[in-house]
Amino acid sequence: MIEETPVPLVDLDRLDRNLDRMAAYARGHNLHLRPHTKTHKSPRIAAEQMARGAVGLTCATLLEAEVMAEVSHDLLLAYPPVGDSKLQRLMALPESAEITVALDSAAVIEKLVDAARQHGRRVGVLVELDVGMRRIGLPGLEEAVRLARLVAAHPPLVYRGIAFYPGHIRQHISGQAAELERLSRAVQAAVESFDQAGVRPEIVSGGSTPTIWNTHEIGGVTEIRPGTYAYNDRITAQLGACDWNDCALTILATVVSTAVPGQAVIDAGSKALGREPAENQGDGYGALLDRPEVVVRRLSEEHGVLDLADTSWRPAVGDQVRVVPNHVCIAVHLHEMVYGIRGDRLEAAWPVKARGRRPLAASLGV
Amino acid sequence: MIEETPVPLVDLDRLDRNLDRMAAYARGHNLHLRPHTKTHKSPRIAAEQMARGAVGLTCATLLEAEVMAEVSHDLLLAYPPVGDSKLQRLMALPESAEITVALDSAAVIEKLVDAARQHGRRVGVLVELDVGMRRIGLPGLEEAVRLARLVAAHPPLVYRGIAFYPGHIRQHISGQAAELERLSRAVQAAVESFDQAGVRPEIVSGGSTPTIWNTHEIGGVTEIRPGTYAYNDRITAQLGACDWNDCALTILATVVSTAVPGQAVIDAGSKALGREPAENQGDGYGALLDRPEVVVRRLSEEHGVLDLADTSWRPAVGDQVRVVPNHVCIAVHLHEMVYGIRGDRLEAAWPVKARGRRPLAASLGV
Numbered sequence: 225m226i227e228e229t230p231v232p233l234v235d236l237d238r239l240d241r242n243l244d245r246m247a248a249y250a251r252g253h254n255l256h257l258r259p260h261t262k263t264h265k266s267p268r269i270a271a272e273q274m275a276r277g278a279v280g281l282t283c284a285t286l287l288e289a290e291v292m293a294e295v296s297h298d299l300l301l302a303y304p305p306v307g308d309s310k311l312q313r314l315m316a317l318p319e320s321a322e323i324t325v326a327l328d329s330a331a332v333i334e335k336l337v338d339a340a341r342q343h344g345r346r347v348g349v350l351v352e353l354d355v356g357m358r359r360i361g362l363p364g365l366e367e368a369v370r371l372a373r374l375v376a377a378h379p380p381l382v383y384r385g386i387a388f389y390p391g392h393i394r395q396h397i398s399g400q401a402a403e404l405e406r407l408s409r410a411v412q413a414a415v416e417s418f419d420q421a422g423v424r425p426e427i428v429s430g431g432s433t434p435t436i437w438n439t440h441e442i443g444g445v446t447e448i449r450p451g452t453y454a455y456n457d458r459i460t461a462q463l464g465a466c467d468w469n470d471c472a473l474t475i476l477a478t479v480v481s482t483a484v485p486g487q488a489v490i491d492a493g494s495k496a497l498g499r500e501p502a503e504n505q506g507d508g509y510g511a512l513l514d515r516p517e518v519v520v521r522r523l524s525e526e527h528g529v530l531d532l533a534d535t536s537w538r539p540a541v542g543d544q545v546r547v548v549p550n551h552v553c554i555a556v557h558l559h560e561m562v563y564g565i566r567g568d569r570l571e572a573a574w575p576v577k578a579r580g581r582r583p584l585a586a587s588l589g590v
Numbered sequence: 591m592i593e594e595t596p597v598p599l600v601d602l603d604r605l606d607r608n609l610d611r612m613a614a615y616a617r618g619h620n621l622h623l624r625p626h627t628k629t630h631k632s633p634r635i636a637a638e639q640m641a642r643g644a645v646g647l648t649c650a651t652l653l654e655a656e657v658m659a660e661v662s663h664d665l666l667l668a669y670p671p672v673g674d675s676k677l678q679r680l681m682a683l684p685e686s687a688e689i690t691v692a693l694d695s696a697a698v699i700e701k702l703v704d705a706a707r708q709h710g711r712r713v714g715v716l717v718e719l720d721v722g723m724r725r726i727g728l729p730g731l732e733e734a735v736r737l738a739r740l741v742a743a744h745p746p747l748v749y750r751g752i753a754f755y756p757g758h759i760r761q762h763i764s765g766q767a768a769e770l771e772r773l774s775r776a777v778q779a780a781v782e783s784f785d786q787a788g789v790r791p792e793i794v795s796g797g798s799t800p801t802i803w804n805t806h807e808i809g810g811v812t813e814i815r816p817g818t819y820a821y822n823d824r825i826t827a828q829l830g831a832c833d834w835n836d837c838a839l840t841i842l843a844t845v846v847s848t849a850v851p852g853q854a855v856i857d858a859g860s861k862a863l864g865r866e867p868a869e870n871q872g873d874g875y876g877a878l879l880d881r882p883e884v885v886v887r888r889l890s891e892e893h894g895v896l897d898l899a900d901t902s903w904r905p906a907v908g909d910q911v912r913v914v915p916n917h918v919c920i921a922v923h924l925h926e927m928v929y930g931i932r933g934d935r936l937e938a939a940w941p942v943k944a945r946g947r948r949p950l951a952a953s954l955g956v
Contacts (some may be wrong), residue, residue: 227675228947262891284892303892304846306857306908309593328849331907352849359893360847360855367849391890480670480725483718483733484695489726491672495923499865524757525919526627526650526669527725541697542672553891557861558923560946580926581594 229478230492232562236571238472246453247276258282258300260307260451261292263553265578269454271295282449286313291578293321295426300324304332311339324348326387328362330374337378349375350387350429353414355407357392365417373425385425391432404435405532434463457552459510462503474513474546479539488530488539492547494523513546520547595844596858598928602937604838612819613642619806624648624666626817627658631917631944637661648815652679657944659687666690670698677705690714692753694728696740701746716740716753716795719780722775723758731783736950738789751791757798770801778809800829823918824877824889828869840912841878845905854896854905858913860889864920879912
């Protein structure tokens with residue numbers, strides 16, 4: 225059907241089912257759903273998410289926000305906008321868009337106040353807490369409350385609440401359920417501290433893919449920002465957060481060499497799949513949709529080596545295979561387009577429109 | 591100077607020096623230099639390589655070949671073209687381009703003969719040998735000789751020689767010098783076998799970055815295909831195949847959070863740097879050009895975590911840093927453009943023109 229590989233295929237029936245399931249989960253637990261668009265970077269899919277009741281969209285980059293403003297008037301930039309250029313792009317988003325920013329420093333607040341005043345633009349703010357991931361966010365509540373008050377005192381900024389990302393919690397690992405309970409208590413304690421300090425969070429935005437179906441158990445959470453669920457991937461399946469047949473995106477690849485015994489080389493390497501480790505260490509970089517026991521064991525830039533140790537299947541040069549990547553957000557970012565299929569029929573070709581960054585050349589006058 | 595990050599910067603003085611050094615090495619040892627364009631994917635840099643005496647260019651993808659045909663009439667596709675679409679694109683390369691293909695199967699030869707006859711086009715062939723890397727290439731000489739004869743018997747294919755890639759040899763590791771000697775004897779033996787079978791290789795194309803400056807010691811080699819040397823990177827420096835101050839490409843990034851003690855978060859994550867392991871296991875994903883002791887310890891999609899354990903330096907939100915990526919070929923592939931600087935002056939903006947693949951939409955009529 226499709227001659228030229230490597231190319232990302234989206235099973236549209238699975239995509240629909242994945243979008244429906246998350247919308248139903250959020251609705252069923254009275255959680256606002258604000259899908260993270262980093263996974264698909266596609267306004268087409270974002271529009272499907274909005275149509276299923278999402279309250280708005282989450283973006284990590286300015287380009288994502290610019291593209292997603294086409295389909296939603298309520299955008300969360302879940303990333304501190306640092307530097308004049310990013311602030312100018314934020315302010316230049318369509319007037320119709322309500323913007324909220326997640327941040328964790330007074331330095332960002334000061335610059336954001338200046339930009340918002342200059343443009344006379346309301347900007348909502350979530351104060352980012354670190355709940356153990358040790359990436360971004362304030363580990364201490366005192367400092368976090370101080371930032372919330374700083375925001376509240378500086379219109380046209382609007383203090384809206386708190387955000388956190390418990391990406392370190394692996395719910396399927398025994399003993400980690402206790403960690404989810406600890407997190408729940410910590411979030412509740414944070415909400416109380418903010419409340420007592422006069423900065424009650426209207427929005428408590430949190431959750432992560434490994435724990436996504438249990439987010440309603442985290443006391444006080446009002447909003448979830450899942451991204452991966454639209455496509456799912458091998459890691460999500462390994463985490464138990466989706467079934468293998470919920471994986472909607474695969475990389476179609478072609479066998480190009482069987483010269484070395486015990487393996488087959490495909491034309492999808494690290495530049496098509498991404499070199500993302502599996503949830504289980506050393507377990508390759510992807511697996512075949514129809515033969516999950518066949519793992520992409522090694523990667524070069526344009527070569528993926530299929531390990532045939534656990535299968536009697538012996539492919540020939542020219543055979544096509546569909547690889548479920550370990551981490552779909554990274555795989556999608558490596559391609560200009562994704563192609564939608566229903567059964568054997570090619571139905572759609574969607575640009576990965578929010579991929580990358582805006583070239584600087586024009587603004588730099590080179 | 592440059593506001594918006596993450597963005598790849600190329601130190602043009604270092605680039606010039608790197609290109610000069612390799613050209614001098616090849617000239618000094620009577621080796622033909624056919625640079626691999628996968629690293630920069632830029633016709634502008636390929637033209638500089640040609641101007642310094644390269645005999646032609648190496649490409650891995652059809653898009654690379656299409657773009658590089660602008661600047662060279664002698665192209666090696668070092669990758670088996672499998673499938674009608676790729677064969678058609680190969681045949682559609684400008685008439686002026688002399689094309690050579692590296693392959694390792696009779697299946698590819700058969701299809702290639704058909705396409706070449708249909709288009710009345712001469713296509714050179716190198717038979718790919720596996721010399722221990724276990725990726726692509728024939729492990730056995732008998733089968734390799736058989737393929738060479740098959741090619742020689744099927745004009746307009748032209749048997750031109752053999753290719754190999756000893757990417758598994760790490761010259762700096764003690765005891766591996768012996769492995770280079772073993773490789774040299776194996777290549778010499780291969781050349782003799784081919785010669786005795788009446789298919790003497792006119793071209794013996796080989797070498798890899800870790801052993802690049804010793805390729806002349808591998809008996810019989812006539813041609814080298816280095817790629818990384820144009821930019822170099824942290825792995826190449828760790829291998830001892832370049833100095834730290836030969837690293838010409840860095841990712842300019844901005845500190846966006848210092849909320850968690852002992853670290854600083856920058857806006858270059860796996861979508862800007864690539865998640866490529868260092869030569870020394872567990873040694874992060876890149877390091878600062880001016881402070882190589884500061885390592886990018888962890889990556890999320892848009893976050894890089896700088897480990898401040900080995901430095902007294904404490905950056906502030908808004909500070910800019912330049913990161914030398916572990917594997918530059920992967921980092922470049924994540925960006926639309928690279929920007930050339932000389933000292934503090936921005937001099938050039940070059941598209942990464944051969945990045946990715948040609949969108950299928952047009953040909954599929956979606």
